[in-house]
Amino acid sequence: MNKETREQRDSLRIKDRILLSFHSVSVDEFKASVKNYMEGTEDPWVDTCHPTFQKDIKTHLRHIKEKDKDLAAVLEILDQKLNMILGLMDTGDTCEKDGIPKKLYKVDLSAKGIGFLTKERLSKGSILKLSIGLLPEHYFFTCFGQVVRSEERKDGTFNGVKFIWITEDDQEKLIEHIFSRQVIYLRMRRQEKERKKD
Numbered sequence: 001m002n003k004e005t006r007e008q009r010d011s012l013r014i015k016d017r018i019l020l021s022f023h024s025v026s027v028d029e030f031k032a033s034v035k036n037y038m039e040g041t042e043d044p045w046v047d048t049c050h051p052t053f054q055k056d057i058k059t060h061l062r063h064i065k066e067k068d069k070d071l072a073a074v075l076e077i078l079d080q081k082l083n084m085i086l087g088l089m090d091t092g093d094t095c096e097k098d099g100i101p102k103k104l105y106k107v108d109l110s111a112k113g114i115g116f117l118t119k120e121r122l123s124k125g126s127i128l129k130l131s132i133g134l135l136p137e138h139y140f141f142t143c144f145g146q147v148v149r150s151e152e153r154k155d156g157t158f159n160g161v162k163f164i165w166i167t168e169d170d171q172e173k174l175i176e177h178i179f180s181r182q183v184i185y186l187r188m189r190r191q192e193k194e195r196k197k198d
Contacts (some may be wrong), residue, residue, distance in 0.1 A: 013110040014181050019133030019140075020116065021101035030127045030144055034165055044142045044167055053078045080138050100140060101131045113145060113163050117156040122147045128161060141170040151178045 036042035061079070065072035071114070075161070106113035114130070126147050132138045149160030166174075 006025070011110060011112060012175075012178055012182065013108055014178050014185070015180075016107055016181060017104055018103040018107055018135060019101040020103060020107070020114075021131045021152045024122075024126050025129045025144075027127065030129075030165070033129070033144070037167075044170070046161050077137055077139070080140055080169045101133050108160075109174075109178060111163075111171055111178065113148075113161050115149075115158060115160045117153070117158055119156050120124075121152075121157045122159045124148065124150050127164070130161070134173070137173075137177065139173055139177070141167070141173070143170060 033044075035041065037044045061072055061076055064075065105116045114132075124147050128145050128147065129142065130145055131140065131142050143166035144164050145161035146164050147159055148162045149158070151158050163171075
């Protein structure tokens with residue numbers, strides 16, 4: 001894939017509805033988390049309550065993916081759904097404090113960033129830790145973004161956030177999600193035009 005095609009693919013933006021939770025982190029917290037991810041001592045996925053199982057499953061899924069991509073995709077979705085159920089059931093100390101994001105947000109979404117409304121204004125330049133759940137796949141992941149725009153609107157403050165750290169796998173899943181949503185929107189528009197002709 002050439003650079004121009006990749007840029008077009010990465011900049012495709014849609015309006016969507018996702019599960020989202022976020023909070024501000026310091027530069028030091030951001031650097032420490034990324035360091036832990038790179039060293040393999042922490043996972044950048046919404047961790048329900050069994051990190052050991054998570055690592056084992058990811059390893060097996062990688063091996064299955066080499067032989068059968070479709071089967072691996074189905075198993076990955078089932079794994080995410082089971083994680084979500086476990087997260088809702090388990091309230092023990094081994095679960096992440098944030099847990100699985102449960103609040104729905106209407107967002108502008110691309111592979112490069114996300115835009116969403118908040119009641120409170122987010123400081124431009126602040127770093128956010130974002131837990132994202134793509135629907136209907138229920139694919140959950142954690143990434144980091146920086147607030148690049150914050151503007152007042154009638155219904156709240158619109159915040160534009162640029163992703164500053166996201167795993168390559170999660171970005172690919174995000175791109176797949178955006179493309180599949182785009183296909184649905186285009187199909188619906190075409191059907192609407194056909195209806196108006198009749």
